[in-house]
Amino acid sequence: MSGRQREQPLRGRLTGLALIAPALVLLGAIYLWPMLGLGRMAFNETGSTGAMAPALSLATFRSLFEDPFTLETTWNSVWLSFVATLLALVLAYPLALFLHRTQSRFRSLLTVLAVAPMLVSGVVRVFGWLALLGDRGLINAALMGSGLTAQPTRLVYNYFGVTLGLAESLMPYMILALLAGFGRLDRACEEAAATLGAPPWRVFLRVTLPLTVPAIVLGFLLCFVLAMSAYITPKLLGGGRVFLLATEIFDHAITNANWPAAAALALYTLVLVLLLVAAYAALTRRAEA
Amino acid sequence: MEQPLAARNHQCALTRRMSHLTLNRLSKRYGETVAVADVSLSVARGESVALLGPSGCGKTTTLRMIAGLIQPSAGAIEVLGVDVTQVPAHRRNMGYVFQSYALFPHMSVAANVGFGLDERGVGRSERDRRVAAALSQVRLEGLSARKPRELSGGQQQRVALARALVIEPDVLLLDESLSNLDARLRDAMRLEIRDLQRSLGITTLFVTHDQTEALTLCDRIAVMHAGRVEQIADPVTIYERPASRFVAEFVGRSVVLPVERSEAGLVLGGRPVRTAHPVPESRALELFLRPQRIALAGPETEAGAHNRLGGVVRSHVFVGDRLEVLVDTQAGRVTVETSGAGAVAQPGDAVSLIWSPSDTLVFARAAP
Numbered sequence: 001m002s003g004r005q006r007e008q009p010l011r012g013r014l015t016g017l018a019l020i021a022p023a024l025v026l027l028g029a030i031y032l033w034p035m036l037g038l039g040r041m042a043f044n045e046t047g048s049t050g051a052m053a054p055a056l057s058l059a060t061f062r063s064l065f066e067d068p069f070t071l072e073t074t075w076n077s078v079w080l081s082f083v084a085t086l087l088a089l090v091l092a093y094p095l096a097l098f099l100h101r102t103q104s105r106f107r108s109l110l111t112v113l114a115v116a117p118m119l120v121s122g123v124v125r126v127f128g129w130l131a132l133l134g135d136r137g138l139i140n141a142a143l144m145g146s147g148l149t150a151q152p153t154r155l156v157y158n159y160f161g162v163t164l165g166l167a168e169s170l171m172p173y174m175i176l177a178l179l180a181g182f183g184r185l186d187r188a189c190e191e192a193a194a195t196l197g198a199p200p201w202r203v204f205l206r207v208t209l210p211l212t213v214p215a216i217v218l219g220f221l222l223c224f225v226l227a228m229s230a231y232i233t234p235k236l237l238g239g240g241r242v243f244l245l246a247t248e249i250f251d252h253a254i255t256n257a258n259w260p261a262a263a264a265l266a267l268y269t270l271v272l273v274l275l276l277v278a279a280y281a282a283l284t285r286r287a288e289a
Numbered sequence: 290m291e292q293p294l295a296a297r298n299h300q301c302a303l304t305r306r307m308s309h310l311t312l313n314r315l316s317k318r319y320g321e322t323v324a325v326a327d328v329s330l331s332v333a334r335g336e337s338v339a340l341l342g343p344s345g346c347g348k349t350t351t352l353r354m355i356a357g358l359i360q361p362s363a364g365a366i367e368v369l370g371v372d373v374t375q376v377p378a379h380r381r382n383m384g385y386v387f388q389s390y391a392l393f394p395h396m397s398v399a400a401n402v403g404f405g406l407d408e409r410g411v412g413r414s415e416r417d418r419r420v421a422a423a424l425s426q427v428r429l430e431g432l433s434a435r436k437p438r439e440l441s442g443g444q445q446q447r448v449a450l451a452r453a454l455v456i457e458p459d460v461l462l463l464d465e466s467l468s469n470l471d472a473r474l475r476d477a478m479r480l481e482i483r484d485l486q487r488s489l490g491i492t493t494l495f496v497t498h499d500q501t502e503a504l505t506l507c508d509r510i511a512v513m514h515a516g517r518v519e520q521i522a523d524p525v526t527i528y529e530r531p532a533s534r535f536v537a538e539f540v541g542r543s544v545v546l547p548v549e550r551s552e553a554g555l556v557l558g559g560r561p562v563r564t565a566h567p568v569p570e571s572r573a574l575e576l577f578l579r580p581q582r583i584a585l586a587g588p589e590t591e592a593g594a595h596n597r598l599g600g601v602v603r604s605h606v607f608v609g610d611r612l613e614v615l616v617d618t619q620a621g622r623v624t625v626e627t628s629g630a631g632a633v634a635q636p637g638d639a640v641s642l643i644w645s646p647s648d649t650l651v652f653a654r655a656a657p
Contacts, residue, residue: 188391191358194378195385196405196456203379206404210395 042263081227087167096178115172157239181215315364339503342513384453392437399433405456423455534652558620571653588639
């Protein structure tokens with residue numbers, strides 16, 4: 001009998017392993033293996049002709065860290081991702097709260113509509129923003145047509161345009177993350193606060209907002225990581241005037257054909273994001289305790 | 290807690306004869322569905338009234354309208370003669386204890402209880418003093434730093450009660466507040482709430498589907514059914530003189546027997562039967578008896594002015610605190626409740642069932 005009792009956990013563990021094996025194999029093949037290849041590539045050398053030669057050299061990393069442009073790009077990426085995520089949060093929160101609360105029979109339809117932009121290609125959405133924000137776009141046409149401005153206002157191909165476009169592209173993810181986290185929000189708690197004399201804005205500040213902090217933490221984390229790795233939106237809305245880590249990696253790899261530099265910058269970005277996420281997790285855990 | 294309450298009592302002395310809380314033809318409709326229909330109720334200062342009924346009868350909707358959590362479709366709510374129907378919940382000064390307690394999970398017990406005082410701009414030292422007083426009132430001293438999730442169900446219930454009482458509400462509203470506790474704890478809390486309510490002299494409305502809770506806790510009971518109030522009366526009247534068939538069936542156990550109307554009077558199982566109460570006009574009638582009001586006697590016993598029905602004992606059911614004797618009669622099977630003490634008729638024995646005309650209630654038969 002004791003033998004069977006000891007067998008049970010082992011069999012349970014084997015079943016678990018068998019169930020996650022396909023996912024592990026897939027991740028290993030399409031994620032871990034290429035990442036290892038990327039890691040190896042970063043230590044190769046680039047000859048004067050631009051050709052890559054196999055080597056075990058730290059030269060690429062040295063030039064990466066010696067270049068002041070790396071720090072500037074890092075700051076651009078982190079700050080822009082932070083602002084875009086914050087903007088997405090502020091815009092998505094009321095929407096998600098409404099979707100969570102509504103008794104409407106169109107609730108599922110409204111939820112699908114709120115995340116529908118995910119169904120449209122990022123490129124198409126970027127062109128939508130260009131049609132709105134461009135020098136000859138809707139907004140500038142309205143501003144100049146009404147005589148408010150004589151010259152077109154630069155709304156795109158700068159950090160402002162990229163932040164706006166990025167925030168918009170993050171909103172569906174933010175809404176989904178917030179909706180998933182709003183489960184802890186109990187309507188009765190808000191009603192209790194009201195019966196105790198709290199006007200609606202006080203109920204929001206003292207009950208609703210604190211109870212949705214886990215949802216905010218989750219949504220912010222998810223969207224920040226997505227923003228750091230976003231490429232299409234910064235590339236097209238930045239118009240070559242916005243310098244971020246993701247666009248720099250692409251330029252190194254494709255434009256300059258400097259694969260070791262691209263690999264080193266990609267690894268650097270990965271470590272940076274992991275560190276930021278770890279710091280964020282530690283910070284929120286301490287705040288919760 | 291004592292001082293402000295005394296002051297309030299003095300102030301209320303002027304309005305003592307006035308109703309403290311008045312519901313005037315209160316109604317709530319959701320589209321075609323009527324949740325609450327024409328509920329009128331007048332509660333005196335310090336009185337406790339139960340809204341008793343099965344789930345879906347509109348009792349919680351009524352309570353939520355009083356608190357201002359739901360806007361009524363029609364009718365008015367008055368507190369001390371002032372119409373508060375349009376006043377938002379946060380300006381009504383009602384203490385509401387939710388069924389789920391609705392404690393703020395991110396706040397300590399003390400912060401939960403102090404919430405309403407913060408919103409009233411009560412100073413820090415005054416606030417701390419009143420929170421401590423309220424917590425000692427519900428015997429929770431020493432737990433003020435805990436989070437709600439670290440408390441047992443009974444303790445959470447007490448925090449919810451303290452939180453509602455500390456604001457010195459005009460009316461205390463309790464929504465199925467005991468239903469989440471186990472039976473033993475429920476009995477203890479019931480007595481505790483009653484003592485607290487009486488000693489504070491606070492006007493209280495209980496919503497419950499538990500008749501024991503309503504009968505033991507409250508000065509008066511409003512039995513609700515399908516959005517309407519069927520009867521408002523003190524517990525004894527509700528139990529002894531139910532005004533409708535629904536009330537008779539919902540409150541307490543009943544023996545229900547078909548009864549016919551003849552020219553001479555009512556006929557039960559071929560024998561005349563008397564009632565001290567009015568008989569409805571309806572043709573199909575039913576007779577309601579409380580099982581513990583029926584006496585078992587020998588087969589040839591003279592009933593005198595009482596009603597008598599002969600039968601044969603079929604079986605016994607032992608229920609612990611009582612013995613139920615099932616008797617087959619010509620009118621149908623009757624359950625008689627006895628204490629079980631002394632000689633009890635055995636299965637197969639011929640017996641007489643004897644009861645008073647004043648315990649005999651007749652209602653129209655329910656539609657099949």
